[in-house]
Amino acid sequence: MYRYDEADQQIVEERARQFRGQVERRLDGRLSEEEFRPLRLQNGLYLQLHAYMLRVAIPYGLLSATQLRQLAHIARTYDRGYGHFTTRQNLQFNWPTLTDTPAILDALASVQMHAIQTSGNCVRNVTSDPFAGVAADEIVDPRPYCEFLRQWSTFHPEFAHLPRKFKIAVTGATVDRAAIAVHDIGLRIRKDEAGRIGFEYFAGGGQGRTPVLAEKLRDFLEEADLLAYTEAVLRIYNELGRRDNKYKARIKVLIKEMGSAEFRRRVEAEFETTRHDPALRLDPEALARMKAHFVPPDYATLPDGQTALQAGRLGKDRAYARWLASNLAPHRVPGYAIVQLSLKSETLPPGDVTADQMDAIADLAERHGFGRILVTHRQNLVLPDVRIDALRQVHAALEGLGFATPNVDRVTDIIACPGLDYCDLANARSIPVAQSIQQTLADADRVHDLGPLTLNISGCINACGHHHVGNIGILGIDKQGEEFYQLTLGGSARDDASVGKVLGRALTAEEIPGAVERILATYAVLRSGADEAFLAVVRRVGLGPFKEAVYADHS
């Protein structure tokens, strides 16, 4: 993984030192709250419903064991003993004090981490495929390009005050696991017929109150032009994006209002300038230097292990068999597997991990891999390099930690934003709704039999819980001070990306588990066979049968 050089280290240490001074000036009155607020937000510190919240950047979701242990230390020392992994592959501490925050930033800097640009109208943490570097279906490792983008966008003077926040996602695999269609910029790395690397370049996707799928700007942007082209996109957005209305300030609105053809024309014209800037060109030496940070670790030469895997899947240990079927992904190196840790236990809110669990996961990553952990945008964790002959051991350890629930990409693998339990912007709680759905779907065999099915919950229209792109989406709304929930069906964040459609009138929290149950029962009746996924059925039959099932006796 990328290691900071001296300049990088100096920047994050200096930033922590600056923030310490800013906090001191706020506390002694030299800074007003209005003056201090943008400064704390630039360092990822929000004031939420009950307390401050610090959002820590995890670039493209990649953590070392050392970094995870430091996050555990911070959780234990300065917070309430846990952290929350988010849909942007970041980690949030929900209970720090203002006075402890400078010490937390120092602790982060000591392991090459920070909270810079995790808030504010700037380029946020670049996200990527959580299987980057190890996926069997990977065409090109996206991490070097993510790191180039991270370095280019960090403290970029021209783009420090964009019209609105800006999110970039990159995938280098045949399957999109990074939700590139719903990002301000989405990149799919490809190779052309000559084997040259380039980018299928999308822009203008997003969720929030106006969900939009990204428009394609380029079929194939040459590798060397990544930063120059992205600079052109950002420059056009920065100059022409609306600043009069925050709800219309994202790039998706600019592209919709201007038209994608005109936006593309302007970007291409700007690119004619930026492409000649040597500072923006990724020359072969720069690419080689960056790629050297991401060379594969020293894998053992092993038999492919497929016989053992097959035996496990057919074995009598049903829990292990289900786990193998749903929580494993194919690794590019024979004899290894990608193991996904489901952070959707029945005891903790989705995405939450305690300090002790973080330490234990760090130990596992070192014992069964090369000390790396990845965060997924579905709020799970990944051990990317587990030997197939060690899977039983790892499964047992994860069972002990509560992270072996065999439900990855199944209906109980619920994305849930923090909602009104934490968030000052939320209209309704998300976590209790997720937990009540999980409790009603406790039958692991049934969850397994229902097949791939995403269920995403947001506590408000800002859509941090990605409800628009859940196969089943749940949106919390406020009706005269009370919580209600709107159901959507048919969303997808994958290659077949789509925005879900509203099913009908909003329901109470108590009605939601029953409604989800009726939707699933309807699907079970309508599916043509075990291979027809929920999304395919919704697309085939439309909302009608599901609407009937949910509302027939309740309207």
Added chain:
Amino acid sequence: MSEPVRSTVHVLTGQRLTDGVIVYRTAEGAWSESFWDGERVDAPTVRDARVAHEQAAQRLIITGIYALEVGLTAQGAPVLSMRERLRAEGASAARVRLGYPP
């Protein structure tokens, strides 16, 4: 559903600057972590003047001071929005509800 609201009053609330803990202004001018200690103000002019005064006076101690609306039933029981109910419940109760120690 809760009982009908017959009248409304306001309680001044904000968050402690150092740790974000929610507090309510009492009749004695102190700040309490309990909603039930909060002074109920019904005259709009008094409410607005008090908010303005406290925002200035407490600027180094409490942030985000505003007057929260409290509905009152015929029996005088307070009716709060879900957001304000969760705020009034407090951070410790919230953690317990989420499965964590207080």
